[in-house]
Amino acid sequence: xxxxxxxxxxxxxxxxxxxxxxxxxxxxxxxxxxxxxxxxxxxxxxxxxxxxxxxxxxxxxxxxxxxxxxxxxxxxxxxxxxxxxxxxxxxxxxxxxxxxxxxxxxxxxxxxxxxx
Amino acid sequence: xxxxxxxxxxxxxxxxxxxxxxxxxxxxxxxxxxxxxxxxxxxxxxxxxxxxxxxxxxxxxxxxxxxxxxxxxxxxxxxxxxxxxxxxxxxxxxxxxxxxxxxxxxxxxxxxx
Numbered sequence: 001x002x003x004x005x006x007x008x009x010x011x012x013x014x015x016x017x018x019x020x021x022x023x024x025x026x027x028x029x030x031x032x033x034x035x036x037x038x039x040x041x042x043x044x045x046x047x048x049x050x051x052x053x054x055x056x057x058x059x060x061x062x063x064x065x066x067x068x069x070x071x072x073x074x075x076x077x078x079x080x081x082x083x084x085x086x087x088x089x090x091x092x093x094x095x096x097x098x099x100x101x102x103x104x105x106x107x108x109x110x111x112x113x114x115x116x
Numbered sequence: 117x118x119x120x121x122x123x124x125x126x127x128x129x130x131x132x133x134x135x136x137x138x139x140x141x142x143x144x145x146x147x148x149x150x151x152x153x154x155x156x157x158x159x160x161x162x163x164x165x166x167x168x169x170x171x172x173x174x175x176x177x178x179x180x181x182x183x184x185x186x187x188x189x190x191x192x193x194x195x196x197x198x199x200x201x202x203x204x205x206x207x208x209x210x211x212x213x214x215x216x217x218x219x220x221x222x223x224x225x226x227x228x229x
Contacts, residue, residue, distance in 0.1 A: 033216075041201060043159070043219040055214045090158060104149065105217065107158035 003027050006091045006108035013081055014116055020077045021111045023091030031055075032074035033105070034066060035090040043090070049074055081115045088112050120220035122204050127226045128194055136189045136202050136223045144209030149217055150178050150189045151203040159203055162189070191225075199227045 006023040013019055025032065033056075034046040048056035049068040063079045074091060091108040119141040128134040140148070147166040151159035165171055165180035165187060177190040191198055201224050205217040 035219075040221065041153075041224075042221050043203065045216055045218065048214065048216055050214070055212060056210070056216055104161040104164060106161070109158050 004091055004093055004106050004108040006089075006111055008111060009109065010112050010114075012114045012116065015081055015083060017081050018077070018079045019081060019113070020075055021089055021091075021113075022073070022075045023108055024073050025091075025093040025106070025108075026072065027093055027095075027106060029093035029095050029106070030071050031094050032068065032071070033092040033094075034074065034076050035092060035107075037088045037090060037110070039087070047074075047076075078113075081113075083115050086113055086115045120204055120206055120218060122202075122220045122223045124221070125224045125226070127228065130194055130196060130227055130229050132194050133190065133192050134194060134225065136191075136204075136225065138187045138189075138204030138220060140185050140187075140204070140206045140220075142185075142206055142208045142218075145182060145206065146209055146215050147207045147217075148178075148180055148187050149203075149205040149207070150176075150187075151205060151219075153201045153203060153222065155200075162202075194227050196227050196229070199225060201225070 004025045031050045033048045035043050037043045046060050047066045051071050052068045065077045068074045088110045090110045092105045094105045122138045150162040153159040163178035170179045175192045180187045201222040203222045204220040207215050207217040
């Protein structure tokens with residue numbers, strides 16, 4: 001049983017296209033996240049949702065739009081893809097988020113996005 | 117904002133002990149995590165410290181000093197499979213009331229025979 005699963009694992013697409021990455025967790029966690037890991041391996045928070053409510057929105061271009069239909073899912077849609085969007089995108093989940101009660105964060109296996 | 121600093125790369129010999137340091141500057145500190153990430157894989161949780169002192173878990177131990185803004189991860193009896201990137205992450209309270217971990221750039225550990 002995969003705890004945090006994201007699809008697709010690999011995504012190669014042309015500049016200007018629109019694409020989506022899906023994430024689902026079966027851990028019963030109430031907080032989900034999207035992180036971007038660049039070529040230098042720096043893992044940077046993009047968005048966080050707690051019980052379907054957006055609680056963190058870092059300085060991310062508005063071409064990136066997260067959607068959380070329920071607390072087990074957090075999808076990421078990217079419009080008008082650019083070369084600089086090439087990176088590995090990790091979904092993660094945890095229990096808590098507002099109170100600091102969460103102890104660890106479980107990551108999905110990542111989506112390697114390559115924009116050509 | 118937060119500032120997290122850890123060495124970029126370290127090398128060690130199989131069977132040895134290695135200490136990976138992490139220093140940080142933050143307000144609203146609420147815990148420090150260490151994660152292991154093998155190439156092409158997801159980060160996996162290793163340890164969590166919120167109080168000062170040493171937490172031991174098998175071959176891995178993690179230490180925290182909040183007053184010094186300092187942590188280290190200690191790996192004993194190194195094995196080849198320990199070659200990976202080790203990420204220090206600091207969780208702090210943000211202005212909106214949420215707690216989100218911020219990751220350092222990671223330390224790439226190379227274990228050689």
